[in-house]
Amino acid sequence: MTAENPDEARRISDMLIEKRLAACCNIFEPMQAVFWWEGAAQSERETAFIAKTTTERFAELKAAVLDAHSYDVPCIVAMPIVDGNSEFLDWIGEQTRAQS
């Protein structure tokens, strides 16, 4: 995902953690986004951030981000985890289980 700035990335990350839609989020230093706008390549500072969640929770996560984001069409893309530290992957599952 990308956000306008670190504050927006942190606001959305806190919301995802509190709603248990992500186990953890990583907010990177601001980066340079380059895109086509009004006939030329333009660039702006944006903040990239990652949310680690499960396939089951992704639809809810996407809806919550769309609702909270300042952009009309925010970048929300899901990339698969195919292997890893099984304890960490279990932890993601536990942290994102709907809390009764």
Next chain:
Amino acid sequence: MTAENPDEARRISDMLIEKRLAACCNIFEPMQAVFWWEGAAQSERETAFIAKTTTERFAELKAAVLDAHSYDVPCIVAMPIVDGNSEFLDWIGEQTRAQS
């Protein structure tokens, strides 16, 4: 992808956007690359950057980066997007459609 420095990452990103081979690129702050060289682990500052494009356009993107890059064997790796904000994914398709 990685580039020697932010300027090279921006030059390649602008080219990909202007040729409609990527919808947008994200250029991260310089990072530390660690690799084996002359018998030991060495490290150098490099710049990582991402280009968001379609499967159809990847071969052309790869050829254009190989042509523009200062390295003989640059790091160009494709990672799949398996889900996401459909409006954003559609936008990637529109932005990278060959312009008649």
Next chain:
Amino acid sequence: MTAENPDEARRISDMLIEKRLAACCNIFEPMQAVFWWEGAAQSERETAFIAKTTTERFAELKAAVLDAHSYDVPCIVAMPIVDGNSEFLDWIGEQTRAQS
């Protein structure tokens, strides 16, 4: 992967390169990790880093990182490369081949 700080990320990266378990590692600038802890969303500075390796070497890489890491349950996740600069992908294979 994430580490407590840049020094830990570099120590683990050097180890992976010297043991030929990764062809190269990229250590990013410190980022903000956000996670649930003691009833609220908390955040800490962490360092994200990437190791480029082969499917064959991943199990050994994971075991070596678990052994070297300061965390009990470190984030180690594998994300697939589905295409790329074939010379670079070959280079990853050569660099991570067990040295006789």
